[in-house]
Amino acid sequence: MLSDQELLRYSRQILLPQIDIDGQLRLKQARALIVGLGGLGSPVALYLAAAGVGELHLADFDTVDMTNLQRQVLHDSTQVGRSKVDSAITRLSALNPQVRLVAHRQALDVDSLAAVLQQVDLVLDCCDNFTTREAVNAACVAAGKPLVSGAAIRLEGQLSVFDPRRDDSPCYHCLYGHGSEAELTCSEAGVAGPLVGLVGSLQALEALKLLAGFGEPLVGRLLLIDALSTRFRELRVKRDPQCPVCGARHG
DSSP, X not given: OOXXXXXXXXXXXXXXXXXXXXXXXXXXXXXXXXXXXSTTHHHHHHHHHHHTOSEEEEEOOOBOOGGGGGTOTTOOGGGTTSBHHHHHHHHHHHHOTTSEEEEEOSOOOHHHHHHHHTTOSEEEEOOSOHHHHHXXXXXXXXXXOOEEEEEEEBTEEEEEEEOTTSTTOOOHHHHHTTOSSOOOOHHHHOBOHHHHHHHHHHHHHHHHHHHHTOSOOOBTEEEXXXXXXXXXXXXXXXXXXXXXXXXXXXX
């Protein structure tokens, strides 16, 4: 059941017929893993905690740097030099003490990813490198857990949802293969703060839809954001039956 305090705290989203009390209860019982607590992970963590997702697993091995503060709004100047996970716990605990926070301060490898995925219902990929994205995707396919993936660099953003529970869903590897061009990071190419805020907020919304069970998730679709001209495009993405990551699961 929801307490009187919870009914008051979440009253504005409970008013939505798509969520209602049943949806809020599902959120309270839900568990999500956020991989990366930077520009994308900041709005994701803030909005999921504010929405009342019952348990958030926070994974990041980095520390807060002054250059992060232009876009990583989960952290502030007093947290520079501190672990991003510890900084996030301080902020999220103040925002919503009813949410259980689980810290993962080390880089997640194949074994630790598999162990963590047994404890959660959904994963949000908010990291900034292809190797980690591939590892997270493979772990989600193996565990049968939905993955909400976002990316942003310069003035361009992307968003999609991969759900191995659905036969028609591609996985991250179906879409990107082994990668094309050399990886660029925000420190090399730059990025606009509001853009990562936009992509991360959309990731949080997709996660809430999946966890509470409403709306149409962005499965089989890739949302492309051009912040320079404020244009959004959507591409259909099909599952690759020969995909070395998810092909066997659906075979």
